[in-house]
Amino acid sequence: MKRSNNWRGQNEILTTQSITRCCCFLFIGLLFLQIGFAQEQMVGNGSYNLSPPTGQNVPQDGTGQEAFPVVTSNFNQPIQTNDWWTTLLYKYTQNQTFNWEIHSWKLYAHPLAALATRYGLDIRYPNVPSVSDYYGMTNAKYQYPLDIKDFSVGIENMDLGTTDTCKVEAYGDWHVKMVWDDQAGHELKATMAHGSPYIFFEKNSSDSAYVRLFFSHSIDHMIGTNIIGFTTQGHHYGLFAPSGSSWNTNAAIEQDENAFVGNAPIMQYRAAFKSDLNGGDYFTIAILPDNSLATLQNFAQHAFSFIEDTNVSWNYDEINAELTTTFSTTCIAKEGTSTDTYQALYRHQWLNSTDVNSSYEYDSPRGSMKVVEGNSFTTVLKNNGIIPAIPKVLSTARKAELYQFIEDEFQVVNTYVTQEDTYWMGKRLGRQADLIQIAHQVGHTAARDKFIADLKVELEDWFTALDGETDRGYFYYDDNWNTLIGYPASFGADIRITDHHFHYGYFIKAAATIAQFDPAWAASSAWGGMLELLIKDANNWDKSDTQFPFLRCFDAYAGHSWASGHGSSHWGNDQESSSEAMNFAAYTFFWGLETENTTIRDLGIYLYLTEASAIEQYWLDQDEAVFPSIYPYETATRIWGNGVDKIAGGEPWEMESAYQIGINTIPIEAPLLYLGKRPDLMETIHSEATTLNTGIGNTWEDVMWSIQALYNPNLAIADYEAHTSSGAYTTNVPWLPNVWGIYNDFSDYSYAPAQLYHWLYSLDSLGQVDASVCSDALSSLVFKNGNVQHYCVYNPSSMPITVNFSDGEIVNVPSDTLYLHRKDNLVCDNGSSFILDETMPLGLYQAGTISTLGTISTDTNVDLEAGISIELNSGFCVPMGSEFSAEILDCGGN
Numbered sequence: 001m002k003r004s005n006n007w008r009g010q011n012e013i014l015t016t017q018s019i020t021r022c023c024c025f026l027f028i029g030l031l032f033l034q035i036g037f038a039q040e041q042m043v044g045n046g047s048y049n050l051s052p053p054t055g056q057n058v059p060q061d062g063t064g065q066e067a068f069p070v071v072t073s074n075f076n077q078p079i080q081t082n083d084w085w086t087t088l089l090y091k092y093t094q095n096q097t098f099n100w101e102i103h104s105w106k107l108y109a110h111p112l113a114a115l116a117t118r119y120g121l122d123i124r125y126p127n128v129p130s131v132s133d134y135y136g137m138t139n140a141k142y143q144y145p146l147d148i149k150d151f152s153v154g155i156e157n158m159d160l161g162t163t164d165t166c167k168v169e170a171y172g173d174w175h176v177k178m179v180w181d182d183q184a185g186h187e188l189k190a191t192m193a194h195g196s197p198y199i200f201f202e203k204n205s206s207d208s209a210y211v212r213l214f215f216s217h218s219i220d221h222m223i224g225t226n227i228i229g230f231t232t233q234g235h236h237y238g239l240f241a242p243s244g245s246s247w248n249t250n251a252a253i254e255q256d257e258n259a260f261v262g263n264a265p266i267m268q269y270r271a272a273f274k275s276d277l278n279g280g281d282y283f284t285i286a287i288l289p290d291n292s293l294a295t296l297q298n299f300a301q302h303a304f305s306f307i308e309d310t311n312v313s314w315n316y317d318e319i320n321a322e323l324t325t326t327f328s329t330t331c332i333a334k335e336g337t338s339t340d341t342y343q344a345l346y347r348h349q350w351l352n353s354t355d356v357n358s359s360y361e362y363d364s365p366r367g368s369m370k371v372v373e374g375n376s377f378t379t380v381l382k383n384n385g386i387i388p389a390i391p392k393v394l395s396t397a398r399k400a401e402l403y404q405f406i407e408d409e410f411q412v413v414n415t416y417v418t419q420e421d422t423y424w425m426g427k428r429l430g431r432q433a434d435l436i437q438i439a440h441q442v443g444h445t446a447a448r449d450k451f452i453a454d455l456k457v458e459l460e461d462w463f464t465a466l467d468g469e470t471d472r473g474y475f476y477y478d479d480n481w482n483t484l485i486g487y488p489a490s491f492g493a494d495i496r497i498t499d500h501h502f503h504y505g506y507f508i509k510a511a512a513t514i515a516q517f518d519p520a521w522a523a524s525s526a527w528g529g530m531l532e533l534l535i536k537d538a539n540n541w542d543k544s545d546t547q548f549p550f551l552r553c554f555d556a557y558a559g560h561s562w563a564s565g566h567g568s569s570h571w572g573n574d575q576e577s578s579s580e581a582m583n584f585a586a587y588t589f590f591w592g593l594e595t596e597n598t599t600i601r602d603l604g605i606y607l608y609l610t611e612a613s614a615i616e617q618y619w620l621d622q623d624e625a626v627f628p629s630i631y632p633y634e635t636a637t638r639i640w641g642n643g644v645d646k647i648a649g650g651e652p653w654e655m656e657s658a659y660q661i662g663i664n665t666i667p668i669e670a671p672l673l674y675l676g677k678r679p680d681l682m683e684t685i686h687s688e689a690t691t692l693n694t695g696i697g698n699t700w701e702d703v704m705w706s707i708q709a710l711y712n713p714n715l716a717i718a719d720y721e722a723h724t725s726s727g728a729y730t731t732n733v734p735w736l737p738n739v740w741g742i743y744n745d746f747s748d749y750s751y752a753p754a755q756l757y758h759w760l761y762s763l764d765s766l767g768q769v770d771a772s773v774c775s776d777a778l779s780s781l782v783f784k785n786g787n788v789q790h791y792c793v794y795n796p797s798s799m800p801i802t803v804n805f806s807d808g809e810i811v812n813v814p815s816d817t818l819y820l821h822r823k824d825n826l827v828c829d830n831g832s833s834f835i836l837d838e839t840m841p842l843g844l845y846q847a848g849t850i851s852t853l854g855t856i857s858t859d860t861n862v863d864l865e866a867g868i869s870i871e872l873n874s875g876f877c878v879p880m881g882s883e884f885s886a887e888i889l890d891c892g893g894n
Helices: 010-035 293-300 396-410 422-442 445-462 500-517 524-539 578-594 598-618 657-662 670-677 679-692 701-708 713-723 742-746 753-766
Strands: 040-043 046-049 113-116 121-124 130-134 137-143 151-155 167-171 175-181 187-193 198-203 209-213 217-223 227-232 235-240 259-261 264-267 271-275 282-288 305-317 322-333 342-345 369-373 376-382 474-478 483-487 638-640 643-645 780-785 788-795 801-804 810-813 817-824 833-835 840-846 849-856 861-863 872-874 886-888
Touching: 040 524, 046 524, 151 187, 151 198, 175 305, 187 305, 198 305, 217 293, 227 293, 235 293, 282 293, 305 598, 322 598, 376 598, 396 422, 396 445, 396 753, 422 445, 422 500, 422 753, 445 500, 445 524, 474 524, 483 500, 483 524, 500 524, 500 578, 524 578, 524 598, 578 598, 578 670, 598 670, 657 679, 657 701, 670 679, 679 701, 701 713, 701 753, 713 753, 753 780, 788 801, 788 810, 810 817
Parallel strands: 046 474, 840 886
Antiparallel strands: 040 046, 113 121, 121 151, 130 137, 137 643, 151 209, 167 175, 175 187, 187 198, 198 282, 209 271, 217 227, 227 235, 235 282, 259 264, 305 322, 322 376, 342 369, 474 483, 638 643, 780 788, 788 817, 801 810, 817 872, 833 861, 840 849, 872 886
16 A cells, blocks of 8 residues: 655645554454454565564654655656655655755756756756865865856746645656646756756746856857857856747846855845747756857757656677667657757766767766767676685695684574674675585585575575564565565665665575575575565566666666665765675676576676776776866775765764775675776775774774785785784684674674685685686686686586687586686796696696606696696586596697
8 A cells, every 4th residue: 555655745744644554554453353464475485564564664754754755646657766866756854944955955967966946956067076074084075066056947936835845757767857836837847867968848837937047157159049058157058948939138036046055045146047938838958068159059959859768778698798788868859850869978888888979078076978979879898707606726724724614603503693684684694605605615514504504594584574573584565665675674774765785685695695505495486586576676677567666776877876765965875885786786696697587697797797887987996087186095985976985984983994995895705806807906995095094903804804815815814814823713703792802893793704714815826806808608707826827617507518718718617516727827948847736636648648647745846848838627616615636638839
């Protein structure tokens, strides 16, 4: 039952809410007497609640009252949250003092920014960055602010007053249409889109259109009487009215609204443009790249091509390891015949597209935006590799130590933390999933099976609703907001619909790990159906399924996710932990891979590759082309609609540099290895954290070692061993009673000692990620350590596969295995020697004859004849965790 779909004033909401709830409870009570409690929706073996949970929170506004979506009566789409524009729909605050927070907070569409007010839309092109201190940290934030608007657009006589508000009528994959209706017959609509230099306006009354300016301006050009090119505050705009219209360029001001810097009024309107539109009902403004007549004429060609829909689609080419994403804009011609438009591409888009066909550019918080003329463009991203776990490449002694770590975990009865909300429990589920992989690799079958059983118990509990008062976790579907909320919740996942992709990514990781070993458990008719609802809640791939909005958390055009459900701030929406968004993407992919669901698999690879490309540019600034020169740091901790900051979360204790960097690297796991493509960048980032030296040495030390291992595992291991006795955390298991004790000063407590040990020593043997090589396998990754290359392939299928790598290497991979193929690129001269770092049985092919050498011990020198090329094919993990074995396969060539 939808409680309300239209915001009609807080008092009326409360009255309607109370009546609706009373009726609902009465109905439920009567139904319960007849057939028992029926507010449980079954999904395979699982279920979720359909009624609001007793004693738990549902989405709220900033006053603590239940929040309702603000949409028009003809709105007919799933309720979208977590987008750049959802402050229009989710009115988190109602500040009547300045007459705008009840309409929207600031909307950063890029290149334009806007703010809805009672009179219409304030607009600015924010192209000049500023820096400011944040939580006491010098210049910790840069932003392209909307503090001073260039002008305001509205219609004559329209005033929503203080009781009504701007509403959402429709949206697409990166655009939104908003409506002002003052109940006196004055209606205005505006359509904004990511990347669009245009804002399109429609009205339904005879009232004239207004553009109210705050600062001095110049009219650069006029085309006829209906098109004006003007400049204000150094920004060039085009103003377009229907043919036959004329603009009064010195119109009187009807409303006396102030301009604001923050909340401080600074001046009245200076001038206004006014037009009756010759009886028409549409007009357009555009930000122009320059003030030339030719540019104004070019933009006039598409000014009446109104955006009607925006759509993203993707396709993954397995053979070429390429993801192609298509962005399509549907426009209708209000006048003339053009249905094309201009679209400004973000840096992560135009770097990977050949469709840019103009010289026009705009500035933005994400760097330069380049312009495509037309209705569609495509981007192509290469898949350099993703694997579910790091393969074990350890000596017999190291393997024994790792086995002992798993044994320590195995002996612990309670493997879960006391916090039982969706985030902290999720982190523990993810931790347990990693331990399953390691236990399997070292051959501790009893531990592996126990850990799997533990995960099943926990997930099945969460995936079953209404187990009674002792139920520790369950999900509720809120029909008002089209969202699935887990209880107990944390970090606003219930009251603000925040972080669902962060929280649910851990559940997906745990379920995908179970599916690897027990496919029957993961079937949709068993427990897989509930898991796929979690995926759909955060990022629904199916537009025909209106139970959830399409890609709730992922912004297809911006290329990354947003964390806030309402997005209400002066800086736009935000996202902090990009790595947890990547965790969601990676294990969505692996869930699809394990369950043979190609659609979900390709959703995961789309999210993973796209978000990685955005992280590289907007969090890491890997090309040094995004962050303005006035921002003094190497990375961003959190991005906002209008810029970035360097603070993790915002709590004073989160200013420590280990958190600032670590928050974008947790959880430490194999899919995080996309960061290893640039070891030089990882070294720069780690060095910056050490230089800032706030918390390094006593905070998240294990996370910092793991980052360091991406560029120099020897240094990381040396520091690790210096900080521990016998190189182990054997006496500091984090779930012992001193859970907040010494160990947790060093550790992200969801990161087990076994995981750290495995990460450090395995990367020391594997080497660094080789992003220059990809393959036609769905899951693979290549490492390079000096002259040695390791080709890792995960094959979950029941059949062996042959994998072709882009460097020409061909690897035959057995079924159901994480397989490691080693190639030593050595061409030896007379007297050269080959030093083995592992005990392994070998068969040596020399000049076409076999010379049996037997078992060669570690560090034994093997003399080789001239011209012999050695390739070690390591039949590793067949099944995963079996003893390392290899044979020399090739000779005579490189």
